[in-house]
Amino acid sequence: MAExxxxxxxxxxxxxxxxxxxxxxxxxxxxxxxxxxxxxxxKSTALRMIAGLEDISDxxxxxxxxxxxxLAPKDRDIAxxxxxxxxxxxxxxxxxxxxxxKLAKTDKGEIDRKVGEAAKILDLEQHLERKPANLSGGQRxxxxxxxxxxxDPSAFxxxxxxxxxxxxxxVQMRTEVARIQQSLGTTMVYVTHDQxxxxxxxxxxxxxxxxxxxxxxxxxxLYERPKNLFVAGFIGSPAxxxxxxxxxxxxxxxxxxxxxxxxxxxQRLEAGDGGKAREVIAGVRPEHFEAAEIxxxxxxxxxxxxxxxxxxxxxxxxxxxxxxxGQTQSDQLTELAEDAGLSDLPGAxxxxxxxxxxxxxxxxxQGAEADLILxxxxxxxxxxxxxxxxxxx
Amino acid sequence: MGAVSATAQPAEPTAKKPTSDxxxxxRRLGYMLCAPxxxxxxxxxxxxxxxxxxxxxxxFDLRLPDEKEFVGLSNYxxxxxxxxxxxxxxxxxxxxxxxxTLELVLGMVLAxxxxxxxxxxxxxRAAILIxxxxxxxVAAFAWRYAFTPDLGFVPGFAGAVSDTYAPLTNQAGSFFxxxxxxxxxxxxxxxxxxxxxxxxVPDELHEAAKVDGATALQRFFRITLPLIRPAILVALxxxxxxxxxxxxxxxxxxxxxxxxxxxxxxxxxxxxxxxxNLGLGSAVSVLIFIxxxxxxxLFIKGLGASPAQDED
Amino acid sequence: MQxxxxxxxxxxxxxxxxxxxxxxxxxxIASLSVKDPATLAEGGFWPKxxxxxxxxxxxxxxxxxxxxxxxxxxxxxxxxxxxxxxxxAAYALSRLEFxxxxxxxxxxxxxxxxPPISIVGSLFEVWRTLGLFDTWAGLIIPxxxxxxxxxxxxxxxxxxxxxxxxEQAAQIDGATPFQAFQKVIVPLAxxxxxxxxxxxxxxxxxxxxxxxxxxxxxxxxxxxxxxxFFTGDSQFSDPTGAIAAAAVVVTVPIIIMxxxxxxxxxxxxxxxxxxx
Numbered sequence: 001m002a003e004x005x006x007x008x009x010x011x012x013x014x015x016x017x018x019x020x021x022x023x024x025x026x027x028x029x030x031x032x033x034x035x036x037x038x039x040x041x042x043k044s045t046a047l048r049m050i051a052g053l054e055d056i057s058d059x060x061x062x063x064x065x066x067x068x069x070x071l072a073p074k075d076r077d078i079a080x081x082x083x084x085x086x087x088x089x090x091x092x093x094x095x096x097x098x099x100x101x102k103l104a105k106t107d108k109g110e111i112d113r114k115v116g117e118a119a120k121i122l123d124l125e126q127h128l129e130r131k132p133a134n135l136s137g138g139q140r141x142x143x144x145x146x147x148x149x150x151x152d153p154s155a156f157x158x159x160x161x162x163x164x165x166x167x168x169x170x171v172q173m174r175t176e177v178a179r180i181q182q183s184l185g186t187t188m189v190y191v192t193h194d195q196x197x198x199x200x201x202x203x204x205x206x207x208x209x210x211x212x213x214x215x216x217x218x219x220x221x222l223y224e225r226p227k228n229l230f231v232a233g234f235i236g237s238p239a240x241x242x243x244x245x246x247x248x249x250x251x252x253x254x255x256x257x258x259x260x261x262x263x264x265x266x267q268r269l270e271a272g273d274g275g276k277a278r279e280v281i282a283g284v285r286p287e288h289f290e291a292a293e294i295x296x297x298x299x300x301x302x303x304x305x306x307x308x309x310x311x312x313x314x315x316x317x318x319x320x321x322x323x324x325x326g327q328t329q330s331d332q333l334t335e336l337a338e339d340a341g342l343s344d345l346p347g348a349x350x351x352x353x354x355x356x357x358x359x360x361x362x363x364x365x366q367g368a369e370a371d372l373i374l375x376x377x378x379x380x381x382x383x384x385x386x387x388x389x390x391x392x393x
Numbered sequence: 394m395g396a397v398s399a400t401a402q403p404a405e406p407t408a409k410k411p412t413s414d415x416x417x418x419x420r421r422l423g424y425m426l427c428a429p430x431x432x433x434x435x436x437x438x439x440x441x442x443x444x445x446x447x448x449x450x451x452x453f454d455l456r457l458p459d460e461k462e463f464v465g466l467s468n469y470x471x472x473x474x475x476x477x478x479x480x481x482x483x484x485x486x487x488x489x490x491x492x493x494t495l496e497l498v499l500g501m502v503l504a505x506x507x508x509x510x511x512x513x514x515x516x517x518r519a520a521i522l523i524x525x526x527x528x529x530x531v532a533a534f535a536w537r538y539a540f541t542p543d544l545g546f547v548p549g550f551a552g553a554v555s556d557t558y559a560p561l562t563n564q565a566g567s568f569f570x571x572x573x574x575x576x577x578x579x580x581x582x583x584x585x586x587x588x589x590x591x592x593x594v595p596d597e598l599h600e601a602a603k604v605d606g607a608t609a610l611q612r613f614f615r616i617t618l619p620l621i622r623p624a625i626l627v628a629l630x631x632x633x634x635x636x637x638x639x640x641x642x643x644x645x646x647x648x649x650x651x652x653x654x655x656x657x658x659x660x661x662x663x664x665x666x667x668x669x670n671l672g673l674g675s676a677v678s679v680l681i682f683i684x685x686x687x688x689x690x691l692f693i694k695g696l697g698a699s700p701a702q703d704e705d
Numbered sequence: 706m707q708x709x710x711x712x713x714x715x716x717x718x719x720x721x722x723x724x725x726x727x728x729x730x731x732x733x734i735a736s737l738s739v740k741d742p743a744t745l746a747e748g749g750f751w752p753k754x755x756x757x758x759x760x761x762x763x764x765x766x767x768x769x770x771x772x773x774x775x776x777x778x779x780x781x782x783x784x785x786x787x788x789x790x791x792x793x794a795a796y797a798l799s800r801l802e803f804x805x806x807x808x809x810x811x812x813x814x815x816x817x818x819x820p821p822i823s824i825v826g827s828l829f830e831v832w833r834t835l836g837l838f839d840t841w842a843g844l845i846i847p848x849x850x851x852x853x854x855x856x857x858x859x860x861x862x863x864x865x866x867x868x869x870x871x872e873q874a875a876q877i878d879g880a881t882p883f884q885a886f887q888k889v890i891v892p893l894a895x896x897x898x899x900x901x902x903x904x905x906x907x908x909x910x911x912x913x914x915x916x917x918x919x920x921x922x923x924x925x926x927x928x929x930x931x932x933x934f935f936t937g938d939s940q941f942s943d944p945t946g947a948i949a950a951a952a953v954v955v956t957v958p959i960i961i962m963x964x965x966x967x968x969x970x971x972x973x974x975x976x977x978x979x980x981x
Contacts, residue, residue, distance in 0.1 A: 053600050074606035086601035090619045099615075100605035147605070416802065423803035430794040430853050431809060434816050437850035441827035448827065506719060513720040519967040520727040526959040527731070528911045530929040531952040535730035538737060538945060546733065546750040577730065582974070589975035631818075638820045641913040645933060658822040658914075665826040666918055678823040685820045 002064050002077075002154030002187045003029050004050060009059035011045050011211075019045040021211040022059070027189060032181050034202035035191045037234070038339035042211040043191045044159055050189060051080050051157050064154055074103075079148035083160040085140050087132040087147075093119075094128040097146045118146040121180065138169050145180065155187040162197065174200060195235050199223070207231045209335065229387035230332040232283050232380055238319065239340075241354045242333060244326040245282035245381070252379070254282060255324035256304035259376040265391060269381075280390065281328050283380035286319070289356030291364060292371035302374045309353070311366040318358040320370065323351050332387040442682060448675035455669035468676035478660065478677070482684075485656040487568065488643075489636040492575040496632060497625070499576065500583030505613075507584065508591045521581035529578065533645035536574045537561065567652045574642050579635070583628055590624025591617070626698035633688055638681075657681050731956065737949035745945055759950035769951055771923035772931035776955070779841050779927060780909035783848035788902050790849070791856030792894075798857070799864040810861075813854035821851065825918045832919055843919050844927065848912065852905040859904060859973045863897025900973035903966055907959065928955045 004027040011020040020042040027033045035043035048054040050061060052073035060067050068076050079100075087096050097118060098111045106114075119125045122142040132140055141161060148156055161177070162170045178201055181188050192198055198205045199219040206216040207230070215227045219235075226232035232240050246253040247269065251260050261269070292303055312319040356372060364370040381390040452464045472478050507517055524532070539545040542559045560566025594617055602612045618625075640658040647654045655663075661681060665674030692698040733750065741756035763769040798806055828847060829838070837843040867890065875885035916930035923931070932951055935944040963970065 051604060053603065073604045078604070080601070080604045082597050082601060084595070084597055086595070086597035088598060088601075088616060099602075103606045103611060147601075151605075419801050420803035423797040423801040423806075426793040426797035426801075427809055430790040430857065431812070433790060433846075433850055434813065434853055437846055438816055438819055438824060441824035441831065444827040444831065445823060448830070503723070506723075510720075511716060513716065515967070517720055517723050518971055519964050520724040522963045522967050522970055523727045523731060523960060525970075526907055526963040527956055528913075528929050528952075528959070530913050530932050531734065531956055532730055534932065534948055534952055535734040538949070539730070539733055544745060544945065577726075581727070585971060585974055634818045634820075638822060640822065641929075644913070644917075658820070661822045661826070662914075662918070665829065671826060671830060674826050678820075678826050681820050682823040685818060685823075689818055 003027060003062075004155060004187060004189065005060075005062040006046070006050070007060040007062065009046070009049060009061060010057050011042070011049060011054060012057040018057075019211050020049070023211075023213055025206060025213065025216065027187060030185050030187055032178075032188045032190065032201060032203045034198045034205045035189065035208060036193065036195060036198040036205055037208035037214075038335065039193060040210075041208040043193075043208050045211075046208070047157055047159055047189060047191045050155075051078060052076055077154045079151045079153040079156055081144045081148050081156070081158045081161045083163060085132075085144040085161075085164075087140055087143055089132050092129050092131055093124060093135070093143050093146075096132070096143055097150050100147070100151050114150050114152075115146075118149045121149065121183075122146050122176075137165050138173060141165060141173060142176075145177075149180070149184070153186065155189065156181070158188065158190045160192055161190075163192070163194070170197075177201065196237060199235065207234060209332075225389075225392045226283075226380065227389050227392055228332065229281065229283070229330055229382050229389075230336065232382070232389070233333060233336045236285060238286050238355050238357070239336070240283045240285050240380070241352075242328045242382075243282050243284070243324055243352055243354065244328055244384075245280045246277065247280055247381075248277045252280070252282065252376075252381075254302060254374075255326045256306060256374075257302040259302040259374070259379075262377050262379075265379075265381065269390060279384055281330065281382040281384050281387075283382060284354075284374060285378065286355050286357035288375045288378045289320075289358065290373050290375070291358050291362035292373050294359045294362055295373045295375075301376045303371070304374070305369050305371055308364055308366055308368060308370050311364060313360070315360065317360055318362055318364065320356045320358055320364055320372075322354055322356070322370075324354055325351060327352055328384070330384060330387050442679075445675045445678050445682075448671050449679050451672045453670070453672040453675075455671060464672070468672050469680070471673065472676050472680060477655075478657075478680075480653070481655050481657045481660045484568075484654055485637060485639065485658075488572060488575065488639055488656065489633060491568070491572045492579070492636045492639075493629065493632050495572070495576045496580045496583045497629065499580045500587050500628075503580065503584035504587035504591055507588050521584060524578045524581050527578070529641040530645055532578050533574055533642045536570055536577070537646045540566075540570050561646065562652065564652045564654060567647050567654045571639075571642050571646055571654065574646065575636065575639065579632065583632060586628040586631075587621065587624060590621035590628075593624075594620050623699065626692065626696055630689065630692040630698045633692070634685055637685060637688060657684070731960070734949050734952050734956070738946065738953045740946065740949075742946040759946040760954075763947050763951050763954070766947075768923050768931060768935075769928075769947075772926055772928045772951075773954065775841070775923070775925050776910060776927040776929075779844050779848070779925070780906050782841070783845045783852070783909045784902050784906045786845070787849040787852045787856050787905050788860075788898060791853055791860050791901065792898060794853075794857050795860035795864050799861045800869060810857075813857050816851070817854035819851070821847070821914050825914060828915075829918055837919075839920050839922055839925050841925050844912075844915055844925060847915050847919070848909040852908050855908065856901045856905050859901040860897055863900070863973075864894065866897075867893045896969065897973075900966070900969040903962065903970055904973050907962075910955075910959065 004025075006023050006025045009020060009023045010018060012018050023042075023046060025033075025046075035046060037043050045054060049056050050063075052068070052071060056069050061069050063076060063078070073080075088099065091099065094115055097115045101111045101114060115128070116125075119128055122145060124139070124142055124146060127135060127139060127143075132143065135143065141164075144161065158177075162173050165173060174197060177190075190197075190201065199222075202219060204216055205219055205222055207214045207222065209230050215222060215231045217225075222231060222235050226235065229242070233242065243255055247261070250266050251258050295301075306322045306324070308320050308322050310321040312321075358364065358372075362370075379391070382388065383390055449468050450463060450465060451461055452468070453461045503521070507514065510517065540547050540560050560570050598616055598620075599612060602616050607615065638658055639656055640662070643654060643656050643659055644662075657677065658681065661674055661677040663674075664670050664677055668674070736750060736752055737745070738759050739755055739757065740752040740759075741754040742758055744752070744754045794809070797803075798810065824847075832838040832843050837846075869890075871889045871893070872882075872885045875889045876882065880888065911929065912927070913929040913933070916927040917933065920926040920930060928951065932948055932955075935948050935951065
């Protein structure tokens with residue numbers, strides 16, 4: 001039994017800085033839980049507290065029903081895969097994988113058996129007698145995983161294990177990781193800053209920002225019903241477009257036109273504040289745009305013309321970039337931009353860039369005007385003051 | 394300058410690779426720049442050692458300069474059959490082994506402490522450089538006086554144990570003081586070398602070992618030690634060679650080998666400078682040189698020390 | 706990992722122990738030097754009666770003053786020459802490609818492991834013939850030789866860290882090669898050169914064997930050698946106090962230098978010796 005529960009866990013450093021603030025998270029036995037967020041959000045710190053490599057300042061950590069705050073890492077029955085693999089360079093692959101068992105004074109025959117099994121699962125059998133220096137990146141990563149698997153722990157902890165691999169290898173290893181977790185059925189806590197990994201791997205994903213969990217939900221739920229600006233902008237690639245909007249009565253004024261609010265949304269807003277006119281931030285995902293001639297005239301939504309600044313053709317789809325009037329201001333959006341490295345890019349005053357994902361057959365050209373439709377039934381609305389979602393209850 | 398660069402070019406079998414003009418001129422520049430240093434080192438060490446070999450084959454006593462004559466290897470025979478030579482070799486080895494062992498252990502402890510120090514690193518670093526920077530003769534005097542009865546402070550403390558504690562009047566005690574001085578002076582240097590080696594072990598390895606279930610002691614012996622083995626070997630190599638050449642401390646503390654603490658370097662000095670017997674003294678010098686080479690070969694080939702760790 | 710109060714106390718004790726370890730002989734010799742000579746035989750760590758007589762004594766004696774001047778002059782000149790030659794070689798070794806680099810490096814290493822005793826005899830004889838015995842040059846030459854390996858290794862390690870493309874960038878910006886070197890490279894290389902110079906100076910300052918063998922009068926005898934043959938005020942008085950005072954005088958500059966430049970010195974020692 002290896003449920004992991006963080007109860008009001010806080011990590012405070014001597015200078016007062018709190019890397020993790022009152023974190024509450026319940027991970028069920030056998031669940032694949034992902035902690036994702038920009039650098040500095042506290043995800044690695046949280047993982048290391050679970051491992052026992054960092055002291056817990058406040059709160060309780062419960063593993064398998066037992067409070068383990070003061071237990072040493074080796075007594076928590078967890079195995080960890082480090083970002084840089086942390087393979088012992090002076091030991092062979094076999095010795096690396098068998099090290100923990102040797103320390104636990106396991107019988108040699110037993111060690112050989114377990115190492116052999118893990119090597120088989122990970123396709124490392126012909127590398128057992130080699131040293132890490134003679135292995136490729138992907139092989140080293142597998143050895144690091146093998147070292148964890150061999151211990152048959154209650155939970156696996158993984159700290160950005162794929163971030164040192166090149167793109168193609170990363171995709172390949174991602175499926176490996178998923179496959180292994182499924183076949184072993186062990187609880188897994190996985191830290192990454194790559195939202196694609198988070199979306200594809202986890203049963204549930206916890207999005208973190210500034211030491212606080214923003215939302216914990218299945219990938220689908222995070223994508224379709226983000227609770228705030230940060231989660232909405234972090235999840236999804238290309239990222240959600242944000243633009244200023246104004247609600248008046250039963251319609252919303254967007255930079256490129258007005259649209260009627262979906263009924264449900266309107267009702268919720270009215271219930272909240274009596275339906276008065278207000279400024280909002282509207283979030284629109286790239287795939288909710290389409291070229292007018294392809295969407296069909298009867299498609300509900302806002303139809304508008306705009307000049308396409310840049311067109312990227314991916315073969316399977318087109319990404320069209322265009323500019324709209326109006327800028328959105330929010331801490332959360334600024335942080336997202338900083339994390340993406342975009343905060344220093346020059347931009348026009350009072351203008352934002354929007355990206356739309358269009359059908360590859362669409363009749364659009366770079367530099368020319370295009371006729372686009374936005375499906376307003378999928379709009380997400382956010383309170384500019386604090387970024388909370390107005391669409392999701 | 395042209396002549397200088399010509400002498401500096403080593404003769405080597407040329408691989409049949411077309412070298413561009415730029416590569417050629419770079420090569421020439423390289424040789425030219427290295428030439429002065431190389432020349433100085435070759436001339437000032439190479440020539441004297443050859444001359445020493447030459448002298449060692451003579452019977453040459455400066456007090457009787459006219460009786461210089463070639464005697465082949467008889468100087469060597471005389472030295473190698475003298476029990477004093479072997480006693481001195483033993484003394485030297487004793488001091489060497491004792492010093493280096495203690496320095497290694499203490500230095501390792503010091504390095505580990507400095508490695509994990511949270512604060513006060515600067516103070517510790519400055520403190521341990523002082524023994525390094527102090528003139529050896531000064532250190533030798535300081536410890537000699539410290540252990541001299543009536544003058545020093547140690548006999549006062551040891552008064553509880555024995556009435557007249559005067560280590561510098563007997564062999565064992567003298568060795569003790571000499572080794573103490575040597576260890577005091579060079580442990581810091583050893584610690585610094587070991588610390589540099591420790592710093593190369595990534596923290597992540599320690600964390601992985603912690604998670605794997607290793608105690609601190611297990612981590613030290615199974616992870617840290619194997620990984621800093623190269624650094625240890627280099628440090629040992631340099632320190633052993635240094636220790637074998639011990640001279641200053643012994644000269645000052647036992648006035649060149651009283652109480653049977655004479656070392657090989659002192660022997661050489663006595664023969665050459667006090668006795669002015671250049672023939673015998675040179676033979677001793679050459680034998681010391683050979684011993685040093687043996688030690689170096691032992692370390693490099695035998696134990697695998699690789700002092701030149703640069704990748705060129 | 707957070708530090709508990711108890712751990713802080715242990716660390717502090719440890720640090721104090723280390724500092725005491727390093728300083729005990731230094732404080733002891735200083736204490737000896739300010740003890741009234743008449744009280745020397747009473748022993749004890751601290752002076753019972755304070756007196757600067759020893760210092761007065763050594764500075765009055767021309768022997769010590771000459772020895773000090775010899776030490777300073779010889780060490781400085783040896784350092785300058787050694788660093789200059791080593792810098793040339795280190796520049797070539799770290800920047801240029803040519804065959805025989807490893808031979809030169811291995812050779813330098815061999816020199817570093819050389820037992821000086823093996824050549825003092827020959828040098829003694831040769832210097833006498835050449836008239837270099839008991840001269841400054843007579844000591845400067847072996848000092849520079851034996852410090853070259855250390856200097857070359859240290860400087861090579863430092864030079865390797867310099868981004869040399871900056872020189873080309875400066876030239877594209879319009880500097881002549883010499884200007885580029887002077888304004889870009891020299892400031893970057895200066896710390897490394899300075900560090901190597903300190904290490905070399907300490908070596909030259911410290912030497913005893915060559916100084917004893919290759920000198921005989923105070924025209925070139927340096928302090929370490931002079932100390933060993935100190936006779937004090939007269940043949941009958943105990944030179945201990947004088948030696949202690951001289952020892953302090955010769956140690957204080959080194960301590961000051963070490964304290965100020967400790968970071969540099971550690972960097973130089975470890976860069977030259979163990980580089981992974």
